[in-house]
Each structure stands twice: as structure tokens, then as C-alpha cells.
Amino acid sequence: MKIRLLVWVLLSAIIILTSSGCASVDLPGADTDGTTAEENVSDITTDSGPEDTTEAETDNPVIDYPFTDYYYYRVYSEILNNIHEILLNIESIENENFYGDFGGYACFDCVVSAVSGMNSIEALKSVGYVVSDISGDEIPELLIVRNDSPVESDEAVYSGSEILAAFTCVGNVPQQILEGYARSCYCYIENGKFFYEGSGGISYSIFGLYEISHDGSTLECKDYYFCVYEPDKSGETDTIKYSYYHNTLGVMDESVSEKLDITDEQFGNLADDLRSKKQKITLNLFYDYIPAAQISAHWADDVLDGLSEYDVFIADSSETSEKIVLSTNKTVGDFKLVSLFPEYFYDDGTLVFYAVDMYSYGTLTPEHPLVAGLTFYGDVPNCGISYTDADGLEKVFALEISGEDGSLMISTIRYTCG
Numbered sequence: 001m002k003i004r005l006l007v008w009v010l011l012s013a014i015i016i017l018t019s020s021g022c023a024s025v026d027l028p029g030a031d032t033d034g035t036t037a038e039e040n041v042s043d044i045t046t047d048s049g050p051e052d053t054t055e056a057e058t059d060n061p062v063i064d065y066p067f068t069d070y071y072y073y074r075v076y077s078e079i080l081n082n083i084h085e086i087l088l089n090i091e092s093i094e095n096e097n098f099y100g101d102f103g104g105y106a107c108f109d110c111v112v113s114a115v116s117g118m119n120s121i122e123a124l125k126s127v128g129y130v131v132s133d134i135s136g137d138e139i140p141e142l143l144i145v146r147n148d149s150p151v152e153s154d155e156a157v158y159s160g161s162e163i164l165a166a167f168t169c170v171g172n173v174p175q176q177i178l179e180g181y182a183r184s185c186y187c188y189i190e191n192g193k194f195f196y197e198g199s200g201g202i203s204y205s206i207f208g209l210y211e212i213s214h215d216g217s218t219l220e221c222k223d224y225y226f227c228v229y230e231p232d233k234s235g236e237t238d239t240i241k242y243s244y245y246h247n248t249l250g251v252m253d254e255s256v257s258e259k260l261d262i263t264d265e266q267f268g269n270l271a272d273d274l275r276s277k278k279q280k281i282t283l284n285l286f287y288d289y290i291p292a293a294q295i296s297a298h299w300a301d302d303v304l305d306g307l308s309e310y311d312v313f314i315a316d317s318s319e320t321s322e323k324i325v326l327s328t329n330k331t332v333g334d335f336k337l338v339s340l341f342p343e344y345f346y347d348d349g350t351l352v353f354y355a356v357d358m359y360s361y362g363t364l365t366p367e368h369p370l371v372a373g374l375t376f377y378g379d380v381p382n383c384g385i386s387y388t389d390a391d392g393l394e395k396v397f398a399l400e401i402s403g404e405d406g407s408l409m410i411s412t413i414r415y416t417c418g
Contacts, residue, residue, distance in 0.1 A: 072131050074395060075169050075412050076142040077292040080129060083111055083144060084289050087123040090115055110164050110179045114146055121287070128158055128283025134192045135168070135216035141177065142167040143188075145283055159280040161187040163194065168216035177212065178219050186210070187278040194219070195274045204228065206252060207271045221250035225270060228254060242267075290390050293330040295364075297399060297408040300325050300371055307369060313337065313359050314373035315383075322376065324399070324408060327369035332387040335364040337372060340384050340398055343416060352414040355386065355396050376401055381411070 073080075086093060086108055093112060115123035128147045133140045144165040149158040163186045166177040180186040184198040189209075198206040208224040227242040244267045245257035260267075300323035304310075307325070314321070315337065337359040344352035361370055364387065374383050381398035388394055398411045 072140045072142070072169055074292070076131065076167060076174055078294075079142065079167060079174055080289065081291045081294070083108065083127070083129075084124075084286050084291055086111055087115060087127060087286050088120050090118060090120055090123040108165075110181050111144065113181055114164055124287035124289075125285055127164065128160060128285045129289075130281055130283055134188075135212045135214060136192065137214055137216050139169050139216055141169075141212070141216055142174070143281065145281055147283055147285060148280070158283045158285055160283055161278045161280055163188060166212075170217060175217060177216070178210075187275075188281055189274075189277045190279060193222075195278055196224075197271070197275070204252070205267075205271070207274060208250070209274060210250075221248055223248060224250050224257075225260075225267070226252045226257075227267060291330070293328050293332045293387070293389050295332070295385060295387070295397070295410055296327050296329075297410050298325045298327075299323070299408060304371070309367065310369045310371050311361070312371045312373075313361070315358060316373055316375045318375065320375045321373045323371055323373050325369050325371050326364070326385065328364050328366055330390070331363060331365045332389060333363050334386075334388040334394070335361045335370070336386045337361070337374070338384050338386050338396065340381050340413070340415070342380060350414065351380070352416065353381070353384075353398070355384065355415045357386075358383065374399070379403075381413070384413070385410070 090112070111127060115126050118126060126147050128145050130143050130145065131140045132143070134143070135141060143163055145160040146162040146164055147158050148160040148162070149156055163178065163180050165179045166186075167174045168177055169175070178186055178194075184196075186194045186196055189195050192212040194210045194212075196206075196208045196210050204227060206224070206226045209222045210219045211222050212218075213220055224247050225244065227244050230241045230243050242264065244260040244262055245254055246260055247253075247257040249256055262270075303325050304323075310325070336357055338355045339358045340353040340355055342351050343354040359372075364370060376382065376399070381400050384396060384398040386394055386396040396413065396415045398413045400409045400411050401407075402409050
């Protein structure tokens with residue numbers, strides 16, 4: 001159930017509303033030609049997403065839920081930006097033996113490992129990405145995939161099956177699902193299932209079947225097979241014998257596993273059967289990726305002394321007004337300050353905001369930030385920013401104050417425009 005709120009709500013009503021976080025946003029004009037988890041994985045593309053719908057004004061309007069996948073590209077943009085930066089600078093990263101976290105996600109080590117020894121062009125063409133709902137929960141996941149296709153042709157359709165990393169979106173925050181390496185590899189099968197193949201050393205083989213949970217947050221083990229080398233007790237040193245085990249816990253532990261009465265050939269056939277179900281996923285290469293602009297917001301008292309040039313807009317000069325500095329790492333067009341009003345409220349705590357232009361600044365550049373005087377009311381965002389990125393689409397974000405350290409945050413929201 002969802003409740004229609006008045007667009008022009010009283011300030012007191014805004015303050016008492018609470019929200020657990022805005023899960024997504026409806027972006028008009030986004031590509032809506034989509035696919036579902038039941039379709040063949042070869043049809044998954046980065047243009048996937050449910051159709052937008054236009055509803056007549058009613059007391060209880062129906063909003064197409066979820067909204068276009070473009071929202072999730074914005075949620076995942078920091079991850080995509082950081083992986084692009086890693087691949088673009090792979091030679092210097094490897095020369096410095098740097099395998100650290102980018103944006104707090106340790107899984108980027110697996111990306112570095114996948115392109116080890118390559119130059120930046122080779123690396124950018126060897127890794128791709130796709131955003132699509134593989135769990136069936138109507139929240140698209142982000143998959144980082146090794147490209148298996150030749151990269152000589154500029155017009156080729158690129159694809160791969162080996163997943164280097166996967167993420168879902170919980171609220172507004174990306175959450176890591178898995179990471180894969182050459183000796184601990186996940187390959188996509190279908191309908192949220194993955195074939196896993198690993199190695200515990202020269203004498204140990206592991207493989208199995210995993211499935212993403214319906215909410216997309218975890219990877220659940222369905223079958224896990226492994227072999228254990230059995231020392232030869234007959235004195236014949238040229239005899240090699242293995243014992244085979246199965247469990248659904250995803251651990252290489254004989255004590256919690258069923259010992260299988262099968263031959264070496266039968267064990268190999270089990271692996272081959274799962275391996276044969278691997279699917280190719282259509283990819284966008286990082287070679288063609290355009291990093292999204294990153295807008296930053298800081299309290300003016302913290303950064304203003306270090307700025308030589310900036311413009312000022314004071315929306316509110318009352319005693320409750322706070323000065324903030326808005327800056328960007330890349331030039332963005334049609335930059336605006338917007339007022340936000342709660343419009344729709346879902347039972348899961350999700351808010352959809354109605355965005356109204358407050359101030360049109362124009363082009364925001366890295367060299368020329370904007371100082372704004374704004375008033376923040378309560379826990380529900382009442383102001384935000386919008387701009388046009390390199391992709392030509394408008395983007396709207398909320399300005400919020402962190403409840404942990406009082407810092408300014410720029411948050412992804414669902415919204416409609418006025």
C-alpha cells in the first residue's frame with residue numbers, strides 16, 4: 001500500500017515523517033526496454049529495465065515499481081568509476097604493488113588480478129559490466145564480468161561468463177554479493193544461479209552450484225562438491241586415490257559432508273554437467289565507459305578558507321540557515337538547487353519526492369564551486385541538487401546531514417519533477 005501525500009506539505013508534517021532510506025528514483029527519459037530474470041541470460045543488457053507508466057491523477061495513484069534501471073547505474077556509479085580508474089591506471093597500480101580498497105570494496109583486488117600484466121587499453125577492453133535483475137526481486141544487480149570476446153572490432157558485441165564481482169542495492173547503498181578469482185571462479189548459469197569452480201591446491205578440486213537469494217543480498221550454496229587426496233597405505237607410491245564429498249554448506253569440511261561412492265570419472269562428469277550450463281552475458285566494456293561526475297558537499301566553515309573563486313546563492317538568510325559548498329570533479333550543465341517535498345510513501349519506508357526548482361546556477365565546474373545558504377529541517381530531506389551529466393540526462397539528489405558525524409551527504413532518491 002502507498003499513501004499519497006500533499007505536494008505542498010506543511011513544514012511540521014515534513015519533520016515528523018520518517019524514512020528508512022529512498023530505494024530508487026523514476027527518471028523520465030531513461031531507456032525502458034527490459035528483460036526479466038526468467039529470460040535467457042544472453043539477452044541481459046545494460047539497457048534493461050521495466051517500462052515507465054504515466055498515471056492520471058487519483059487519490060491513490062499507481063507508480064511503476066520498480067523504476068528504470070538508470071537509477072541503479074547512479075547508485076553503482078562510485079563502483080563503476082573506481083573500477084574504470086583501476087583499469088585506466090593498472091600499470092602504475094601494479095608497479096606500486098597496490099591492492100587496496102577503492103570506495104570501501106575489497107573486491108576490487110579481483111579486478112586487478114584479472115588484468116595482471118596488461119596495459120591500460122588491454123585492461124579496459126578485458127572487463128565489462130551489466131546492470132540487470134538476476135535475483136527476481138525487481139532491484140537490478142551490478143555484475144562485473146571478464147570479457148571473453150575478441151576486442152579488435154569496435155562494433156563487436158562483447159560477452160563473458162566469468163563474474164569478477166557482483167553487487168546489489170540495499171536502500172541507497174551497494175552491497176557486495178561475491179567476488180571471483182581465477183582459482184575461485186563464479187560463472188553465470190541462469191535465473192540467479194552460478195556455477196562455482198575452485199581449487200584447494202594441486203590435489204584438491206572444488207565445484208558447486210550457488211543461487212542468489214530472492215532479495216539479492218546473499219549467495220546461497222545449493223550443492224558443493226570436493227575431493228580429498230587419500231594417502232596410499234599399500235606402499236605403492238604411484239597410486240593416487242581420492243575420496244569425494246558433497247554438502248550444501250559451501251565448506252570443504254569432511255565432518256559435515258556426505259562421502260560419495262563414485263568414481264573419478266563420475267566426479268568429473270558432475271562438474272562437466274554444471275560447467276556446460278554456463279551462459280554468456282552481453283556486456284558494456286569499461287573501454288567505452290564515461291565516468292559519472294561526482295558532486296561533493298561540505299560545510300562552508302570547513303573548506304571556504306581554501307577557495308579563491310566561488311559564487312554565492314542565499315536561499316534563506318535566517319538564523320537557521322547554513323552555508324555549504326557544492327563542488328564537482330567534472331563539469332556538469334544545468335546545475336540547480338531544488339526543494340524536495342515528500343509525495344508518495346511506501347509501506348517499506350521508501351519515499352518518493354517531488355522536486356521543484358529553487359535556483360538555476362548553470363554550469364558547475366571544478367574550478368568554480370557554488371556556496372549556498374540553505375536551511376535543513378528534521379530527518380527528511382527538504383533540499384537537493386539537480387544537474388545534467390555527460391549522458392544528457394537530468395540527475396536529482398538529496399542533501400542530507402549525517403546522523404553519525406554531522407557531515408553533509410548527497411543521497412540518491414526517487415523523485416518526480418515539478
